[in-house]
Amino acid sequence: MAAMKSIKTSWADEVEDYVDGLPPSKEYTEGGYKYVTEYKYNEEGKKTKVVRTYKVEKQIVPKSVARRRTWAKFGDSREDKPGPNSHTTMAAEEIFMHFIGSKEFEQNHEPLLDASKNIAKCRICNGEHWSVNCPYKGTSMDSKTLMENKATAAAAAVVGDSSKTGKYVPPFMKDGGKGISRERDDSSAVRISNLSESMTEADLEELVKKIGPHTKMYLAREKNTGLCKGFAYVHFKFRKDAAAAIEILNGHGYDHLILSVEWSKPQA
Structure with a gap:
């Protein structure tokens, strides 16, 4: 009895048996490679067979990444199999990030500032720390006691020798305040801005x-x-008190706002 010979047919003839004309995609893994076979229509309306080959590699990823890959798909990909779908997902080049510790960063980068010099200056107690971290913030020293101390120091600086360089002294405060004459005495007036409603x-x-x-x-x-x-x-009785008010209140925090104090400009 003669042996029966297997007759090979074209894949195009085999897909005719399906209702929609296109069989479902098939995939199998062999020798560390994954083969995916898909059937679709091209732009001319002809049936085409697409075979994609993927190299299977195992990578160690964080638990959060592995857990995210198990999430259920949604939208146009809700019925897709695990892994990216070429029709809805475009895989770009992978970017690998290298995280370094603080010690390794300090070894590779020179310090920008001298650690021995403290650049912080407290506005409240003049200590070597930031004003927000001052232990006297919100206490009586922050408001009343500190203002009195600054007023005394500012008044002493104004009535002192104005010939010393390094600090600007208004002309009307030089030589007993006789530098400029005005019809209206605004030499001891200050303007306080940025007040709350x-x-x-x-x-x-x-x-x-x-x-x-x-x-x-x-x-x-x-x-x-x-x-x-x-x-x-505010019109003060003495010019030294007006200068002290500018020294103390300018930049002072009051009612969640930062005050701005300057000399009152004379009216034209």
Whole structure:
């Protein structure tokens, strides 16, 4: 009896048996390679057979990455098998990151600043630390005691020898304040800016009374609401107290804002 010979047919003839004309994709692994066979129509409407070959490699990844790969797919890829789908996913070049420790970084990079010099300067107690970390922040020293100490130091600096270089002294404060004559005496007036809307005359009085005596104050308010416009003028009795107010209050934190204090400009 003659042996039956197997007849090889074309794959194009085999796919005719399917309802939609295209069989499902097939894949198998052999010799460390993965072969994926897909059937699809080209632009001309003809059936084509696409065979993709992948090299299988094992890589050690973090647990979070491995756990993320087990998540269920969604959208157009919800019925896809594990791994990227060439129709919906484009695999780019892998980027590998090398994480180094602090010791290795210090060995490879020279220090930018001298560690022996402390660049921090506390505004509250003049210590070698940042003002936000000052142990006296929020205490009586931060507000009343510190302001009194600064007022005394600033007043002594103003009435001292103004011929020394390194610090600017206004002309009207030189030689007993006789450098410039004005029709309106604004030489001892200061302008305080960046005040909160809830500022009142009583608060302004409490803010400046520790520095020195004053003759008058003006708090700018809105006509309709009566809220503070954000600035005020204070006329001190002595010029040295006005200079001390600028030295103390300029940059001082008050009501969650940073005050700005300068000399009041004369009216034209």
